[in-house]
Amino acid sequence: MENHCGTSRIAGCSFSVHPMSDKFVDYIKAGLNEVDSSKVWMKTDDVTTTVRGRMEHVFEVTEAILLHIAKTGVHVAFQGTFSIGCPGDSSGDVHMDESEERLNKPQFKEIEQRIAAKFSLYPMGGGDYMDTIYRQIEAMKEKGVEVTPAHYSTRLDGDTRDIFTGLQDVFRETEASGSSHTVMTVTVSANSPSHKDDRP
Amino acid sequence: MENHCGTSRIAGCSFSVHPMSDKFVDYIKAGLNEVDSSKVWMKTDDVTTTVRGRMEHVFEVTEAILLHIAKTGVHVAFQGTFSIGCPGDSSGDVHMDESEERLNKPQFKEIEQRIAAKFSLYPMGGGDYMDTIYRQIEAMKEKGVEVTPAHYSTRLDGDTRDIFTGLQDVFRETEASGSSHTVMTVTVSANSPSHKDDRP
Numbered sequence: 001m002e003n004h005c006g007t008s009r010i011a012g013c014s015f016s017v018h019p020m021s022d023k024f025v026d027y028i029k030a031g032l033n034e035v036d037s038s039k040v041w042m043k044t045d046d047v048t049t050t051v052r053g054r055m056e057h058v059f060e061v062t063e064a065i066l067l068h069i070a071k072t073g074v075h076v077a078f079q080g081t082f083s084i085g086c087p088g089d090s091s092g093d094v095h096m097d098e099s100e101e102r103l104n105k106p107q108f109k110e111i112e113q114r115i116a117a118k119f120s121l122y123p124m125g126g127g128d129y130m131d132t133i134y135r136q137i138e139a140m141k142e143k144g145v146e147v148t149p150a151h152y153s154t155r156l157d158g159d160t161r162d163i164f165t166g167l168q169d170v171f172r173e174t175e176a177s178g179s180s181h182t183v184m185t186v187t188v189s190a191n192s193p194s195h196k197d198d199r200p
Numbered sequence: 201m202e203n204h205c206g207t208s209r210i211a212g213c214s215f216s217v218h219p220m221s222d223k224f225v226d227y228i229k230a231g232l233n234e235v236d237s238s239k240v241w242m243k244t245d246d247v248t249t250t251v252r253g254r255m256e257h258v259f260e261v262t263e264a265i266l267l268h269i270a271k272t273g274v275h276v277a278f279q280g281t282f283s284i285g286c287p288g289d290s291s292g293d294v295h296m297d298e299s300e301e302r303l304n305k306p307q308f309k310e311i312e313q314r315i316a317a318k319f320s321l322y323p324m325g326g327g328d329y330m331d332t333i334y335r336q337i338e339a340m341k342e343k344g345v346e347v348t349p350a351h352y353s354t355r356l357d358g359d360t361r362d363i364f365t366g367l368q369d370v371f372r373e374t375e376a377s378g379s380s381h382t383v384m385t386v387t388v389s390a391n392s393p394s395h396k397d398d399r400p
């Protein structure tokens with residue numbers, strides 16, 4: 001069942017991105033074209049895309065794909081399940097020797113894109129994570145991210161970079177607190193016609 | 201954080217459905233129009249829709265919404281997080297006195313719709329669930345659902361009703377095995393241009 005994930009501290013994300021447009025294929029291809037994914041293992045099928053590698057690159061690549069599609073103004077949804085520490089297979093544990101240096105940050109430094117996100121954290125392997133979560137939530141608020149409780153999740157409204165930085169911090173700190181297997185689901189909506197103030 | 205879910209054995213699903221079309225709003229509205237959701241609590245915002253109630257109705261309503269959109273032939277993605285037993289709030293524990301009788305089954309009995317799905321099960325509260333999972337996976341295979349391991353998930357290919365019945369069985373049996381808090385994520389793709397044999 002759940003045994004197709006990494007042995008070491010390789011992180012991964014199984015995600016999909018949905019531009020709500022007749023030209024969804026073009027949006028996805030154009031977005032992928034602008035993203036440098038050379039530091040992660042990446043594979044796409046007809047349901048999801050899987051990226052695996054160092055945690056910082058996994059978060060950066062998923063954020064970059066979302067951002068490059070969203071900047072066109074199309075209504076786009078992103079859904080990702082981030083995972084680390086799932087016991088199981090060993091394939092794909094390449095890319096762990098890559099440097100920390102991010103490849104995409106300079107490219108999307110200038111893009112301001114408000115998003116609405118909902119995330120849930122599932123620490124499957126113990127650890128003292130509740131303090132960590134509350135601390136990271138406070139840190140997000142200080143960056144201007146709006147935090148609201150929601151059913152089965154926590155809602156975040158704000159700039160894409162602040163939210164993805166915050167999500168990565170929560171995820172990293174939860175694992176550092178001793179959770180041997182951590183899963184985090186993230187659902188994002190950008191440019192929704194229902195958003196009140198979608199662009200800054 | 202995770203405290204906005206039910207007190208009793210109320211089940212719930214936070215989901216979103218994404219028709220990849222310029223007319224996504226019309227598709228969603230038409231789909232919702234055909235679904236009888238009077239036995240569940242349901243609320244939609246700009247990121248997700250939440251349904252809560254008896255497990256069978258939660259599964260039926262989510263399946264019905266997906267099915268009524270997919271039957272139009274539009275490429276549609278569904279992402280849902282099913283949850284039961286999350287300790288927390290009490291609001292929404294209405295609808296638990298509804299009868300078991302399904303409201304939508306007759307309406308979509310005739311719809312044949314192949315889908316590709318990926319699911320992951322997170323039993324947060326113990327229980328002896330591995331045997332249960334393997335048994336339910338075998339039961340799905342006997343119904344003609346194709347089961348393939350995937351990264352961080354298990355892939356299912358087959359008819360929508362068989363897959364949703366199988367998912368509900370896995371979820372229900374996992375909880376029955378003693379997991380006090382069970383979460384299951386499901387990602388579905390229907391009518392993808394990348395599917396090889398999308399219609400039976």
Ligand SMILES: [Ca+2]
Nearest residue numbers: 314391398399
């Ligand atoms: Ca189809």
